[in-house]
Amino acid sequence: MNLLFIGDVVGKGGREAVRMLVPELRREFNVSFVIVNAENSAAGSGLTAGCLRDLGAAADVYTAGDHVWDQKMFEQEIVHCDNVLRPANLSKLQPGRGFGVFRNPLGGSVAVIVLQGKGFMRESAYCPFETVENILRELPAPVKTIIVDFHAEATSEKIAMGYFLDGKVTAVFGTHTHVPTADARVLPGGTAYLTDVGMVGGVESVLGREVGPVLQKFRTGMPGRLPVVEENIRLDGVIVSYDQHTGRATAVKNFSRIWNSAERNG
Ligand SMILES: [Fe+2]
Numbered sequence: 001m002n003l004l005f006i007g008d009v010v011g012k013g014g015r016e017a018v019r020m021l022v023p024e025l026r027r028e029f030n031v032s033f034v035i036v037n038a039e040n041s042a043a044g045s046g047l048t049a050g051c052l053r054d055l056g057a058a059a060d061v062y063t064a065g066d067h068v069w070d071q072k073m074f075e076q077e078i079v080h081c082d083n084v085l086r087p088a089n090l091s092k093l094q095p096g097r098g099f100g101v102f103r104n105p106l107g108g109s110v111a112v113i114v115l116q117g118k119g120f121m122r123e124s125a126y127c128p129f130e131t132v133e134n135i136l137r138e139l140p141a142p143v144k145t146i147i148v149d150f151h152a153e154a155t156s157e158k159i160a161m162g163y164f165l166d167g168k169v170t171a172v173f174g175t176h177t178h179v180p181t182a183d184a185r186v187l188p189g190g191t192a193y194l195t196d197v198g199m200v201g202g203v204e205s206v207l208g209r210e211v212g213p214v215l216q217k218f219r220t221g222m223p224g225r226l227p228v229v230e231e232n233i234r235l236d237g238v239i240v241s242y243d244q245h246t247g248r249a250t251a252v253k254n255f256s257r258i259w260n261s262a263e264r265n266g
């Protein structure tokens with residue numbers, strides 16, 4: 001079985017790239033299940049039910065991260081979105097859920113777990129290690145395919161999580177930094193690992209936002225609007241191949257694709 005995971009989608013251009021490229025990627029890599037981190041899909045900050053409608057059936061599951069509540073209405077909307085997950089290690093008082101078991105259209109099921117890191121993150125979260133241990137105890141035994149989206153800043157925390165879950169889950173994929181890393185590999189116990197998948201955002205950008213305003217903000221320290229780049233989009237993803245009976249990964253590889261709506265349409 002092959003599964004595709006795509007990094008943080010930024011804004012309208014990112015959503016368009018996902019909508020247009022994912023059907024091709026499904027065919028090319030013979031993928032039966034797609035997970036997309038959509039935490040920046042609403043104008044760069046958070047997500048909305050409307051953005052999820054726009055992304056449509058591109059992914060089987062959408063994940064979110066530290067920006068999950070940036071859009072005011074989403075705390076009401078998330079409870080109606082069956083295939084959307086927020087970090088699991090947040091207060092139980094928060095709406096939504098942090099893991100789920102989903103049907104794989106080619107047979108069997110896929111468990112998806114989202115965790116937020118503690119190092120250098122804006123908001124407090126419970127210990128992601130303890131949280132994931134408890135979730136793994138809760139998952140029904142027949143569910144062998146388990147994918148973890150570890151939304152975190154610190155590479156050390158992410159690598160540590162990879163080793164912590166090695167042999168217990170199919171893959172640990174990092175998100176949040178928007179920069180793809182070059183360390184995709186299958187760990188000794190059979191878990192696919194990648195420190196960061198990257199993003200779906202502008203090639204000429206700072207993490208998906210226009211270079212000029214970001215540079216201005218760094219230089220002056222003044223607040224200001226940071227518009228999202230909507231054209232010339234780089235889609236970063238990772239493909240994991242795995243044995244659905246054991247849940248162990250056999251291969252993992254990340255890649256990037258460029259999307260230009262003008263070129264395709266003209
Ligand atoms: Fe992000």
Ligand SMILES: [Fe+2]
Binds near residue numbers: 175177
């Ligand atoms: Fe994030």
